Amino acid sequence: MTVVSIKEVARHAGVSPGTVSNVLNRPEKVAAATRGRVHASIRELGFVRHGSASSLRAGHSRTIGLSVIDIGNPFFTDVAAGVEEVASDRGYAVILSNSAGDQTKEDRNLLTLAEQRVRGLLITPAAETTRLDSLRQRGICVVLVDHPADRSDLCSVAVNDVAGGALAVSHLLSGGGDRVAFVSGPLTIRQCLDRKLGAQQALLRAGRDPGLVEVVTPTMTARAGQQAAERLLADGLPDAVFCANDLLALGMLRTLLQAGVRMPDDVSLIGYDDIDFASASPVSLSSIRQPTQQLGRTAAELLLDECDNPGTHTHQQIMFQPELTVRESTR
Amino acid sequence: MTVVSIKEVARHAGVSPGTVSNVLNRPEKVAAATRGRVHASIRELGFVRHGSASSLRAGHSRTIGLSVIDIGNPFFTDVAAGVEEVASDRGYAVILSNSAGDQTKEDRNLLTLAEQRVRGLLITPAAETTRLDSLRQRGICVVLVDHPADRSDLCSVAVNDVAGGALAVSHLLSGGGDRVAFVSGPLTIRQCLDRKLGAQQALLRAGRDPGLVEVVTPTMTARAGQQAAERLLADGLPDAVFCANDLLALGMLRTLLQAGVRMPDDVSLIGYDDIDFASASPVSLSSIRQPTQQLGRTAAELLLDECDNPGTHTHQQIMFQPELTVRESTR
């Protein structure tokens, strides 16, 4: 259990600890010969900088937090991949935490992140009530991911979910959908609510009654989609279904097929997110595509800019536009 | 940007910093009245322990690292969910890093984790050559995940991939498979190699020539599966295909179907991992099921036991057994 500190490197290289630190952090301040000697010692002794000590003194760490709603959803792992790519390029480590849509768990995770003194936080809030101000007061930069900020002093990267919802439902209507059902997770999740609003907008614009058959599930998984399908089968099938994400849609699709429902003939079905697996289902799934990895990359870049250039940084609320991807599951 | 330290809590409560620390770490050492006063001050001032300072002095942090091969593979997110569950219960944060099967990237990530002074590391090594000893010498506990340790001084949690490979191929043979193809990622990845060995074992046991049509792809994604399918279509189809994971299998399945190949009649296809989406494909995918979340949970428990009870901890190499799940894609 060898523990090599900067002090031993210094002694080994015949310089002071401060000089070693300079080699590490402002190499241009150190004469080339000295620098070489120090680097040699570092390599020889296998020195690895102690991040805790470093961030204690420097006042900030080289880690950022990423809090997502569902780590099991390919949408979020795609986002995470984008984040990781940018962060790791800049030497930041990413602490991933999964709120699983549960605000208690989210709170607990945020406390842990605060203790770790992450430099910044990327978060898809589990609910509108998520408290971020206390973090920001502690000097932790925050960027909202897949969630637009409603204030100008906060960065956010999102995709227009109202537009996406409208896109989905107007596509369903164009296929002759009459009675449209909306299947989603809790409407306290903004994404769900916005997609519903978009759906209603599309109905209104088509001169229809904005009333939707609504099925709300506790989670947004394939299993929940299956249960929603069972409910619809029991209550009477609509002729078009809009699921708030692809996991729900895939669960529903499988269950309806098993029940002998033909798609898109009997029911027209569309999901949201356009995850990879959407195109690999028995009846390939129409969906609303989002620039997922891009979302993660942009968010990370915004966050690191805010961290590294607090002076010049200007807060931005970036909103991407979703796109309709038509496959076999819709008419 | 208020920064509340233990010192201010101490002043506010009229005690010394050491006492506050005791309240936090050994509450039984502090008189109940004092304890109450300190807790009140902590709440009132919104104090949050500075993890870096704490781990600097204490010599270890409350974080563990988790290094996986492909964050985009539901298999690994399932593992991660299991790990996160256990870690978060015990107040540990998980730093997730994705080697993407690239050893250079893995090295870089491990360095970052070493700098963060993670308490322990859960890792699915990108290759057999991954060097872990330098980490362990630094006092970082290591547990291998989805990879059996070949030494008794190291914990590991794995699933018997040789048995799994054999299971898959003997099932293919029982369906009348004659010419069997094996599609996998680089054979430097142990999982791939072991599954291949298992496949050959099954052939031998059935009295066949252990020769396999082998297609090796650089990554183990659905896209790679598609490319492998194109290769097979060009070179002449075997009548049975064993893919080293479900992503490959799903990509292959889709591509073969598009090419008009009937499954399982023309080709019998089996994957590995039994991810959720395996049952949601056009022709539902037979696969080899692994206790995935369990893998993550067990690994995390082993790791935290080693961290917290270095005295009594005994290293274990745990090996789970895989199970065959038969669906429509095989005869």
Added chain:
DNA sequence: TCCTACAGTAAAAACGATTTGATTAGAGGC
């Protein structure tokens, strides 16, 4: 030749917690 400027380095003071050894005040035994 002297002074200034500057580059390069060292010494020392932080950062915020934990931990050790010392100190105090009561309680109890004789």
Added chain:
DNA sequence: GCCTCTAATCAAATCGTTTTTACTGTAGGA
């Protein structure tokens, strides 16, 4: 009444960096 023992608290040292200040020697300008 004195001594010992224990419980509760405090003061100070410490973890490994970074950063500021101070120092040295050499080069260039007058």
